[in-house]
Amino acid sequence: MTATTFSSYDRRHDALAPASGRDIVRCLRSLPGFPGPGWWLLTAAVFGLNIASMTGSSTLLGRSVDFISGLAVPGFGSGREGFTVLLGVVGVLMFVELVTRPAAAYLMFSATRRLTVDLRRRCLAATLEAPIPDVLELGTGNVMTRLTKDIDTAYRAVQSIGTRFVVTALMFPFTFVALALISPWYLLLLILLPAIFAVPLKRTLTGLPVATNALSTAQARRNNMLLDTIRGLPTIRAFGVRGWATQRLERNSWDTVQREADRIPLFLRLIGTGYLAYGVLLAGAIALSTHLVAQGALTTGAASAAVVLVVRLEMHVFNVLIFTGEIQNALTALGRAVSLALLSDNAIDASAPDDCPESPEVRIEDLVFRYPGGAPIIDGLCLTLEAGTTTALVGASGAGKSTLAGLIAGLQRPASGTISIGRVDTSTVPDTWTARQVSLISQEVHLFSGTLREDLRMAAPDADDAALTAALTRVGLAPDSAGWQRWLPEGLDTLIGAGNDDLSPEVEQQISLARMVLVDPPVLIMDEATSEAGSDNARSLERAAQAVARGRTSLVVAHRLDQAVAADRIILMDHGVVVEDGSHRELLAVGGRYAELHARWSGSRNED
Known part of the structure; x- marks a missing residue:
């Protein structure tokens, strides 16, 4: 069975830990709707075109400053004619960016929808095939949460931020490659940022999965309590204990609210770290560009292109910060659903003997x-x-x-x-x-x-x-x-x-x-x-x-x-x-x- 990746996971609150990343991948790859090599190649090509067009247009726009200075731009020459050709290429690249983004989204959504249906079917089959004690230990509300809400949470995350997240993830390596092509000195920024921010980011990102799973577990307990209250309505009315039932639900609801509140400081810390990191990146890019121009190592246009590339990263830096919570929530929800899909792995894998032919001892x-x-x-x-x-x-x-x-x-x-x-x-x-x-x-x-x-x-x-x-x-x-x-x-x-x-x-x-x-x-x-x-x-x-x-x-x-x-x-x-x-x-x-x-x-x- 799967091993949890959350060190503070508590079985007293939930009998089944979320699946590990390796088990999530293994489960998804075993589903009938998992995309084949052709889909991966096509999707990679579409995203690659999208990111290349974005970084290419940013670089060329920065380079256009050289035309104002009367300098030649490699591949475009100089003067009005060269500037016109450059603008035409920028226009084509922007058009490619606009066309490839919805194409990439369609490829992701269609594949994700098929996987969602397959995973729900696998979860239901595993629930029916798993050892009964395991299912009873989870509880009806917990099983329903994993089978419905958790799968829906993962799908909605892909639907709302999936394409933007992939673009953001690819934007950083493409940007630093483009910066390195302008001048290898910009790679210093790539070394500086992790050295400053790796430790605080790791500490924050380590706490987020624990807080997210604690919230999901609290929601499952609340659902179990709600189902229990609904089933017991006749008894509650007969004994006149509506106040007791209400207080019990309130306690579980407030526990869910508290678990949500526990995540807020982690997000605030993450946002603050992001602001500081981007500030260091932008200030470093401007200072380095100014120094290289003053030394004659770069033209003004090349330096401007480098700054434009870093400025365009601002949206993606904060995308990472904003998306982190949703991604962690989606991964935790997906891990909870996959652990249910793998629940039948606990069943004894042995050849069953023949059924008893008559009433046995x-x-x-x-x-x-x-x-x-x-x-x-x-x-x-x-x-x-x-x-x-x-x-x-x-x-x-x-x-x-x-x-x-x-x-x-x-x-x-x-x-x-x-x-x-x-x-x-x-x-x-x-x-x-x-x-x-x-x-x-x-x-x-x-x-x-x-x-x-x-x-x-x-x-x-x-x-x-x-x-x-x-x-x-x-x-x-x-x-x-x-x-x-x-x-x-x-x-x-x-x-x-x-x-x-x-x-x-x-x-x-x-x-x-x-x-x-x-x-x-x-x-x-x-x-x-x-x-x-x-x-x-x-x-x-x-x-x-x-x-x-x-x-x-x-x-x-x-x-x-x-x-x-x-x-x-x-x-x-x-x-x-x-x-x-x-x-x-x-x-x-x-x-x-x-x-x-x-x-x-x-x-x-x-x-x-």
């Missing part, structure tokens, strides 16, 4: 998991889920049930220990293999915008309408059912997902279960998958979940004991440790903690 050995800087949530857990059975996890909140489910599904990485599906250690195979063997259904169901048919075919692209209807029927959503008649009036053509009428939570969960029927995974994990079982469709939803789990190796994270009673095996967890293990009857007979929980639950249910 799931074996957990010496499993340890902790969040960064915290105590272990699971510490040394050993557990085997027998093939083809349903195991229920019960326990108080914080016992480690959902954490264990996420680890088996590949949503988290253990600190140590192994999880094996069949005979395959999941840490040795690509994340995509684990995803094909293990499917996780949670309380949060996402329905893709479109028809019900399109949503279900995401799970089984080749399934016909009969197979889709059969899957829905198996989970209690048959065409003649009340749920179908109420919520799916157009059948498989019913529009669902964002932008369409909301379905009931029960129906959404049934559609999620139908997907699992179509995917037919060997291992199924359900974490609060029937959390709506307190509604009128409770028993129907429970039966649907049991039907989907039947014949597979299934793990049910039971947040209510009625979800556990029907399981083949029940495991009671407490702080990541297995406290009791057995069937419902066995655990009741033992009279331990599960029996106490069941007694309290039965009593409360009878009261209801």
Whole structure:
């Protein structure tokens, strides 16, 4: 994976550093739209013509002073006729400058637009292919920022300053070559300027990437917080904590403002250094030109040409200063986008074994998991889920049930220990293999915008309408059912997902279960998958979940004991440790903690 070029990069604020310059180039060169040799030669020729015409016209205009002095200009002679020819050549050079500038801009913009589309596609593909823990660690807002804003920032920078930046970058070497052709003594200026300003410029330019990345990271955190607030609106309103939510957003917004303010002193220092550097350059050029004319080493026209060349550099000196911030911002944004595009490089590059042909055994050995800087949530857990059975996890909140489910599904990485599906250690195979063997259904169901048919075919692209209807029927959503008649009036053509009428939570969960029927995974994990079982469709939803789990190796994270009673095996967890293990009857007979929980639950249910 890429290594950051920012020495003060802090993973606590952002899980993925911007890509290094070498990785940016490597990624861009691998994109289908990366320009070929012909484009580079043509673009170099157009820019070369543009800069040559600029420096040539400036030099000739300065040389025109010699005609006033009655001197001859090499290649043009002297007198009115020579002056007229010189002005004609200057006119042609200015015309070439005007024509080549938009041509260069067109070449740059067209290539950049293709690269933008390709990079966005690569970022999306990498997000889909990368290990799930890496994507979850980044966060939705961070991924969206890199996929959209960061790529757009880089493109807009090329669009607004790309051509001018290239012209500015080339103007300096062309100008100093032109000055050297007038007199080698002008090369002293090229030596003097770096000697004076190299150290302060390096110090400023080193701090800018750090400040720029800190700003981008703060913006990503703000976006994550904004998304979190929008998703939690019902809860915020129910608890009446609008003030708390507003203050939380304000803190993150002010952090972004502060990060922006941190860059201002760096820019002021850069501008001040630029003014001083250009002042030294211009004063040195005038003093040297005066001395050379006084010594008879240069004509007045040649000295004037040298001064005109330096004067014309003023715009480009300040272009560099003005562009520096935008360039650093664009490079940081591009590095953030490229690091996302390379995220799938973290995936294990190994040949995946064949899929499990039937319900496999799931074996957990010496499993340890902790969040960064915290105590272990699971510490040394050993557990085997027998093939083809349903195991229920019960326990108080914080016992480690959902954490264990996420680890088996590949949503988290253990600190140590192994999880094996069949005979395959999941840490040795690509994340995509684990995803094909293990499917996780949670309380949060996402329905893709479109028809019900399109949503279900995401799970089984080749399934016909009969197979889709059969899957829905198996989970209690048959065409003649009340749920179908109420919520799916157009059948498989019913529009669902964002932008369409909301379905009931029960129906959404049934559609999620139908997907699992179509995917037919060997291992199924359900974490609060029937959390709506307190509604009128409770028993129907429970039966649907049991039907989907039947014949597979299934793990049910039971947040209510009625979800556990029907399981083949029940495991009671407490702080990541297995406290009791057995069937419902066995655990009741033992009279331990599960029996106490069941007694309290039965009593409360009878009261209801």
